[in-house]
Each structure stands twice: as structure tokens, then as C-alpha cells.
Amino acid sequence: MIRYPYLQDGATVGITAPSSGVDPDLHELLRQSIKRLASQGFQSITGETAWMQEKAKSAPAKIRAKELNDMFQNEAIDAIIPPWGGELLIEILEHLEFDQVQSKWVLGYSDTSVLLLALTLKTGIATAHGVNLIDLRGEQVDETTAKWRSALATKPGESFTQYSSPAYQRNWQHDNPTPWIFHLTEPTVWKTIESESVQMKGRLLGGCIDVIRHLIGTPYGDVATFQQQFIGNDPIIWYLENCEMSTTDLRRSLIQMKLAGWFANCSGILFGRSPANQSVDGYEVEDVYRELAQELGVPIVYDIDCGHVPPQLTLINGARAEVNVKDGKGVVVQQFC
Template identity: 65%
Template sequence: MIRYPCLQPGTTVGVTAPSSGVDERLHDLVRKATGRLEEKGYRVVYGETVWTQEKAKSAPAAVRAAELNAFLQDNRVGLIFPPWGGELLIEIVDRIDYAAMQPKWILGYSDMSVLLLAVTLVTGIATAHGANLIDARGEYADETTAMWETVLATPTGASVRQFSSKLYQKEWSHEHPSPCVFHLTEPTAWLTVSVNEVHIRGRLLGGCIDVIRHLIGTPYGDVPSFQRQFIHGEPIIWYLENCELNVADLRRSLVQMKLAGWFRHCSGILFGRSGVNKPVEGYEAIDVYRELEVELGVPVVYDIDCGHVPPQMTFINGAVAEVQVATGEATMVQVFKP
């Protein structure tokens, strides 16, 4: 049984940095994002880790874990919204008091997906893969990114519909800041490997493959047990995005996931757009997708709105999803089924 938090108007947002904090030169980005949330009626409280960054982390693992646990156990906090991802969240997965945490939303992506996936697999509490706090600093948000509030406010038992974006951002242009934050210039197309139309249904799980793969073989990455205990054997739709891996490393990671049983009773796989799918000796990402579709016998969709090439939909780990893709456009309905 999956438990879903529900975002309430005026809730308290807890900002902590369980991975990377924010260098002093960029503190203004946090303040701008905070201002936008406060304009929407939220109350924002900070942890000390947000304001520091040294040696690829906001603070030592014990400090980050203690602060995160405090937010997780505080029933006044309804949403944990880290500034962004980072590199070393894996250091604290064994320091989280999963039994004591109160059901509440955790929202983010990149290195944050380690925390999101571990929490859902261990506790059955739904988590949200989507925007980071820093992404909320714009005067307004594009339609795809802005859906995080609507999705997180969906009650248990209800459903929420999202659509693929019309445009995506090809490259960052920090020297030309815009009111929308993202510079959306390229036409979006969700692509399929072997058929023109795809319809997939299953429970969502996923994140940044670079980092969630490191949960394999640990007590925090036991997907088969999650299937038995929390979703009673229902099929899984995996959504995955690649931040830094070349194509061969992407393939190795997917094979490891398969060998670990992560793709057992899988109904489909969705891959986010990536700017780093570097070929190896002519071996390209599309080759990986084709091989995976044949090996698993399930549809594979790629270039979806997920990950480091914005904008991105809000994916709820544990929710039932119905995904339809045709002629480059997609609809995803998520049902908050216990």
C-alpha cells in the first residue's frame, strides 16, 4: 500500500541540502526562489546546510542526515524542497530514520533521486521527481514545470493529468537570465523505438540512472521486495534520465539493473532527454534502447520531459501511471492509488 502526502495551501516548506549546498556567490538564487514561494502563500524554513558547500557536499554526512531527519520528523513541514542535487547523497541513505519520518512530500531530481527512490522503496511513501527549489525562482514558470503544485496537491485516490511540453531547453544561457528561468527553444518530441503509438500502465519508479544504480545490492534498493510488500506484484514503469554517463556506461548500468531484478514485471521504460549520450565506437543511445526493448519485451520511449534537459514533468514514485505516446506527443495520467 502506497501512502501519498498532500500539499496544502500555506504549508511550511523545509529547505535543506542533503547533497550539495549553495555557494555564497549564489545565495541570491535561493532568496529569489524563496520569495516566489512566499508570494504563493507558503512559509519557508531553512536548514543550515543550504548555505554551505565544500568538498562536493554541503556538510559532513552526519550533519546532513541529522538536519534531514529533523525535517522528516517535523509534522509542521509539508514539503521538503532541496535547492538542487549534487554528488554524494548516497552517503546518508543509511543514516535516515525511515521508521520515524512523517509522510510529506520530498521534491527534486538529479542526486536527489537517490533519496526519493530509497524512501519510496523502504517506506511505501510516495515521493516526487521534478523541479528543484532553484527552478522556482522565475517570475513565472512554463506549463510543464508549474504542474508540480497541482500534482502534489492531488488527494489520495484522485488522478492528475500532464502533457508533454511543446518546447525544451537545448542549452543553459545563464548570461541571459529570463523571467521564465528556462530558455525553451526546441520542439519537444517523445520518441518510440519500434511502434508509432505506445500505451503503458504501471507503478512509477525512477530517477537519475547515474546515481540510483548505486542503490542496487543495498537494503535501500530492494525493488522485488517493494513489489511484493507495497504494490502486490503490479507492473512497474521505469523513468530514467542520464546526466553524465557515456553510452557504454549507460548500457552497463541497465544490465546491472536487469540482473538485480529491477526490471522484473516491468511494463515499459521511459528515458529522459540527455545532452551527454556520447557514443562509444559508433554505439549510440538508440542502440541501447532497441536492445533493451527486445530483451525485456516492453515498449521503450525516449526524449521524454524528465531530468537535466528542462522542462520536466512531475513523476510520483509509487503512483499508478497511464502513459500514451503518439506522433511525438504524450499524455500521462497519474492515479494516487494506495
């Protein structure tokens, strides 16, 4: 059975950097994020790694792992939200004490999705793929992003519903700060392959494909055992987002996932909007999606609210989900059971 943490009002958030920390010249962003949590009634405990960054990581792997282990085992901490992602979270996995992890939410995306997926696969504890802490610092927040709080406050046995966003942000504009953080200017359209409308049901799993693909063949990427041990062989809905890969690299990664058995008993795949997906010799990302749909015989939806082109849904690894897409709009219902 999947274990679902529960986020209460007034909860204490642990802030640690299992991948990248925050450079000194950006510390004000972290301070603003901590203040915003406090204004919403949350307490916080900030680890040293959150304020550190050198050579593509906040600290050496063992130091990052120790701080994270301490927060997992600290009964005073109810949830863990890193500042943001990074590049080398995978270095800490062999140092994590998975058998000592207490049931508490971990929220984030990008490189943090390596931790999210590994934790759910190893322990059966649900994890939350969604907004990073730094992106919660705004005075105002759009409805899609704001859903993270009610999603994590859903009780076991209950469900919550999310809808595709009205608009998304095409480009980051760090030189044009606003109370909203994001600049949502482009109409959101969820797209489908081969069918105008799509329905899929299954357990959600996924993350940033650039990094979670490296779990394949390791003790932290055993999807088959997870299916048998924790979800009774329920089918999986994979959600994936591409941060930096070309279409051919994406294709290679998807084939690797298929050959590794990750798509066995898969009921559908959701692809997030991407700032990447650079075409190669006329090979477009729609070609990748179409070929995969034909090979696997499952529905594929793309350009959903997930990943590095905000805003994004809060998708719970391990949750039972129903996804309905029609006329460019999507509805995702997640049940904690």
C-alpha cells in the same frame, strides 16, 4: 499500500541540502527561491546546510542526515524541497531514520532522486521527481514546470494528467537571465522504439540512472520486496534519465539493473532527454534503447520531459500511471491509489 502526502495551500516547505548546498556567491538564487515560495503563499524553514558547500557536499554526512531527519519529524513542515541535486547524497542513507519519517512530500531530481527512490522503496511513501527549488525562482513559469504544485495537491484516490511540453531548452544560458528561468526553444518530440504509438500501465519508479544504480544490492534498493509489500506485485514503469554517462556506461548500468531483477515485472521504460549519451565507436543511444527493448520485450519511449534538459514532468514514485504516446506527443495520467 502507497501513502500519498498532500500539499495544502499555505503549507510550510523545509529547505535542506542532503547533497549539495549553495555556494556563498550563489546565495542570491536561494533567497530569490525562498521569496518566490512566499509570493505563492508558502511558508518556509531553511536549514543551515542549504547555505553551505565544501568538497562536493553541503556538510559531512551525519550533519546532512540530522537536518533531514529533523525536518522529516517536524510536524510543522509539510514538504521538503532541496535547492538542487549534487554528487554524494548516497552518503547519508545509512544515517536516516526511515522508521521515523512522517508522510510529507519530497520534491527534486538529479542526485536527490537517490533519496526519493530509497524513501519510497523503504517506506511506501510516494515521492515526487520534478523541478528543483532553485528553478522555481522565476517570475514566470512554463506550464509543464508549474504542474508540480497541482500534482502535489492531488488527494489520495484522485488523479492528475500531464502532457508532453511544446518545447524544451537545449542549453543552459546562465548569462542570459529572463523572468522564465528556462529558454524553451526546441520542439519537444517523444520518440518510441519499434512502434509508432505506445501505451503502458504500471507503477512509476525511477530517477537519475547515474546515481540510483548505486542502490542496487543495498538495503535501499530492494525493488522486489517493495513490489510485494506495497504495490501488490503491480508491474513497474521505470523512468530514467542520464546526466553524464556515455552510451556504453549507460548500457552497463541497464544490464546491471536487469541482472539485479529491477526490470522483473516491468511494463515499459521511459527515458528522459539527456545532455550526455556520448556515442562510443559508433554505438549510439538509440542502439542501447533498441537492444533493451528486444531483451525485455517491453515498449520504450525516449526524449521525454524528465531530467537535466528542462522542462520536466512531475513523476510520482509509487503512483499508478497510464502513459500514451503517439505522433511525438505524450500523455501521462497518474492516480493516487
